[in-house]
Amino acid sequence: MTRHTTADTTDRIGCTRRGSLELPIVDQGPLAGPPVVLLHGWPQDHRCWAPTARCLNAAGFRTYTPTLRGVTATAQPRWRWDYRLSVLVDDIAHIIDAIDRGPVHLVGHDLGGTVGWATATGHPDLLQSFTSVSSPHPAALYRDVISNPRHVAALVHMALFQLPVFPEHLLADPVRVENLLRRGGQKYPHANRDAARLLQSAMRTGGLNWYRGLALSGPGWRATTHVPVLEIRGQKDPFVASAAYQYSRRHARGTYTSLTIPGVNHWIPDLAPDRLASPIITHLRRATL
Numbered sequence: 001m002t003r004h005t006t007a008d009t010t011d012r013i014g015c016t017r018r019g020s021l022e023l024p025i026v027d028q029g030p031l032a033g034p035p036v037v038l039l040h041g042w043p044q045d046h047r048c049w050a051p052t053a054r055c056l057n058a059a060g061f062r063t064y065t066p067t068l069r070g071v072t073a074t075a076q077p078r079w080r081w082d083y084r085l086s087v088l089v090d091d092i093a094h095i096i097d098a099i100d101r102g103p104v105h106l107v108g109h110d111l112g113g114t115v116g117w118a119t120a121t122g123h124p125d126l127l128q129s130f131t132s133v134s135s136p137h138p139a140a141l142y143r144d145v146i147s148n149p150r151h152v153a154a155l156v157h158m159a160l161f162q163l164p165v166f167p168e169h170l171l172a173d174p175v176r177v178e179n180l181l182r183r184g185g186q187k188y189p190h191a192n193r194d195a196a197r198l199l200q201s202a203m204r205t206g207g208l209n210w211y212r213g214l215a216l217s218g219p220g221w222r223a224t225t226h227v228p229v230l231e232i233r234g235q236k237d238p239f240v241a242s243a244a245y246q247y248s249r250r251h252a253r254g255t256y257t258s259l260t261i262p263g264v265n266h267w268i269p270d271l272a273p274d275r276l277a278s279p280i281i282t283h284l285r286r287a288t289l
Contacts, residue, residue: 013064015074016098018091022074025095026050026065029057034128034288035101038065039092041110041135042207043177043194045071048109048269055277061105061284066095068112070206071197078205083213085138088115089122096126105284109133109269111210114141121223121251129287131230131280132248134237134266138214139222140247141240148241161211168204185238185265228255230283232276234264257283 012027026046036056038049046065053063069075069091070083077083092115096104105128108116113135120130136144161167171177174195181191198204229252231245242260249256259279264272 013098016066016095018075018094021069021077022072023069023091023095024067024072024074026053027062028053029062030060031062033057033060033062034284035099035104036061036063036284037092037095037099037104037106038063039106039108039112039116040065040068040071041108041112042071042210043181043198044110045197047193048190048267051273052269052277052280055273056281056284059277059281061281064095064099064104068115070209071203073200073202076202076206077209080209080212081216083206083209085115085118085214085217086122087213088210089118092116092119093123093126103128103289105129105131105287107131107133107280108135110135110266114138114214117225117251120225120227120229124225124227127227128289129228129230129283130225131232131283133232133268133276134234134240136231136233136240136244136248137251139251141244143247144241144244148243158211158215161208162215167208168201171198171204171208172201174199184267185236185271186267187271190267190270222251224251224253226254228283228287229257230279231256231258232268232279233258233260234266234268234272235260235262236265239266255287 013025015022015024040046040048045067049065053065056063103126106116113132116130116132117137120127177198178191178195233245245258261275268276
């Protein structure tokens, strides 16, 4: 673990090591503020959370935003087996242990939300609360995908990503990737930012291995959690149907709140950080120990 000394002599975390892997962490906000860990999805990294983190910092929370395995040059395991959901959850548990401030608030977007759900169900003792953004419980999403004919494309998409080499080849063209992201609702600067990351072959394989690892994950992701849960979805999300969130409620045994942000699609942290931060702040304040 690397810490950076601040002017008031209190350390901030710059990264944490797990074996040979090094996970960078952006640590900002009031040093004594309640700890909030923000998990990005794919093909994004910590930068997608920057505007929301500033809102949380202004409200008194200290945020820790890691760049996860497969998405940083310092943590690039080769094999898909190293991206099983249980392994990704262990990364989050390791980060929380490195923060060393007791239970934290966890917030995850997209696949970061999937990892967050699995952390909330597998390690509820590590959390004060969980907020899922554009990411219903994985079991709820799976149920909706296989039962809804509208999601045939999602099944094809998942199957395609299981293939070796070919998906990496498709994503090697940044113009193609940027166009795909923009068709999925991203605005130009964000789509350009995320497409540029995939110019490196290792970044393409690492991100795709998140999907490949999900296919190798055991049944533990079907579990429930008792920590307070807030689920936030964009009204115009083209990837996740509203029905999946109805199923998701069954996996939250404690306080559960569901919120839809009107006029916004899947990429809420980039497109509507202020409107996202407000309900998160309310949720965190209610759940802070």
